[in-house]
Amino acid sequence: xxxxxxxxxxxxxxxxxxxxxxxxxxxxxxxxxxxxxxxxxxxxxxxxxxxxxxxxxxxxxxxxxxxxxxxxxxxxxxxxxxxxxxxxxxxxxxxxxxxxxxxxxxxxxxxxxxxxxxxxxxxxxxxxxxxxxxxxxxxxxxxxxxxxxxxxxxxxxxxxxxxxxxxxxxxxxxxxxxxxxxxxxxxxxxxxxxxxxxxxxxxxxxxxxxxxxxxxxxxxxxxxxxxxxxxxxxxxxxxxxxxxxxxxxxxxxxxxxxxxxxxxxxxxxxxxxxxxxxx
Numbered sequence: 592x593x594x595x596x597x598x599x600x601x602x603x604x605x606x607x608x609x610x611x612x613x614x615x616x617x618x619x620x621x622x623x624x625x626x627x628x629x630x631x632x633x634x635x636x637x638x639x640x641x642x643x644x645x646x647x648x649x650x651x652x653x654x655x656x657x658x659x660x661x662x663x664x665x666x667x668x669x670x671x672x673x674x675x676x677x678x679x680x681x682x683x684x685x686x687x688x689x690x691x692x693x694x695x696x697x698x699x700x701x702x703x704x705x706x707x708x709x710x711x712x713x714x715x716x717x718x719x720x721x722x723x724x725x726x727x728x729x730x731x732x733x734x735x736x737x738x739x740x741x742x743x744x745x746x747x748x749x750x751x752x753x754x755x756x757x758x759x760x761x762x763x764x765x766x767x768x769x770x771x772x773x774x775x776x777x778x779x780x781x782x783x784x785x786x787x788x789x790x791x792x793x794x795x796x797x798x799x800x801x802x803x804x805x806x807x808x809x810x811x812x813x814x815x816x817x818x819x820x821x822x823x824x825x826x827x828x829x830x831x832x833x834x835x836x837x838x839x840x841x842x843x844x845x846x847x848x849x850x851x852x853x854x855x856x857x858x859x860x861x862x863x864x865x866x867x868x869x870x
Contacts, residue, residue: 598701619709623716630659630717631724633792638729653733653823655792656721658815662791664714664749665756665811666782671706672699672757672764672852695856696849699764703757711749718822735822744821744830748814751834755810755841761848765855790815810840 637655641647675698718735725733763781786792788806795806806812817833820826 598697598704600701603701603705619712619716622709623713623720626660626663626713626717627720629663630656630721631728633659634721634729649731649734650823650825652725652729652731653735654794654819656718656733657735657819657822658791660714660717660721661749661815661818662786662789663717664710665752665785665789665814670760670763670782671703672760673767675699675702676764676767696761696852699761700757703753703760707749707753707756711746714749734824736824741821745818748817748821748834748837751817751837752811752814752841754845755814755837758841758844758846758848761845761852765848765852768855768859785809785811788812808840810837810844813837813840 634652634655637652638647641651722733722735722737725731759781787798788795788802789809789811790806795803795812798806813833813836816826816828817830817837820828820830820833
């Protein structure tokens with residue numbers, strides 16, 4: 592019960608940090624604006640190149656819009672533990688967390704939970720905005736299934752992806768403990784790799800063999816497949832199978848991330864690194 596209270600308190604801190612500084616609706620709209628611009632940029636690149644080449648396909652456009660939106664959702668809270676550690680070093684917050692006998696995991700988990708809760712409506716706004724501007728911008732309507740059932744299916748996939756994203760976040764946070772500056776370097780590299788291998792913008796089959804094996808081993812790939820199966824009619828992906836692989840791979844990645852982070856945190860405690868403020 593004490594751990595749960597710590598997680599909820601940390602989630603509230605994260606909510607205030609990300610959205611609570613202004614009107615929550617305004618805060619979500621402000622955060623959604625750059626995401627909409629990013630997703631539309633990816634969609635415009637596909638639309639322009641495919642129309643010039645003569646093989647434009649509305650289903651492929653929907654593929655890009657859904658994948659780019661969900662990829663941003665993963666990034667919104669997968670990197671959150673690294674961000675929280677960096678903020679903690681700069682503000683000396685972690686000095687108080689680490690001198691306590693408890694682990695910092697509840698704090699990081701709460702911050703990740705807050706980012707997850709705030710990112711879900713942002714992704715929804717992004718997909719909706721792209722859907723409504725497509726007729727005027729691309730002269731076609733995105734072939735998306737917009738029913739309560741499809742919305743529930745996507746919500747379930749996003750929830751099932753939370754363990755995977757936090758597992759990756761804990762792995763990145765483990766290295767951030769020992770890095771005094773440039774904590775964002777490794778997350779940036781991982782972000783680029785995931786964009787290639789998670790089917791965010793193109794299917795794994797477009798990669799030369801054996802690179803598709805990497806895509807099929809990543810739980811984030813199955814988030815894309817499950818969501819597209821729910822939203823895009825005629826998608827070749829099977830929703831229950833993708834959701835199952837997402838859960839299995841996600842909990843495996845979470846267990847790995849927790850184990851590595853706990854070892855890193857214990858070593859940093861022994862070496863006196865956790866109460867050091869970085870200027």
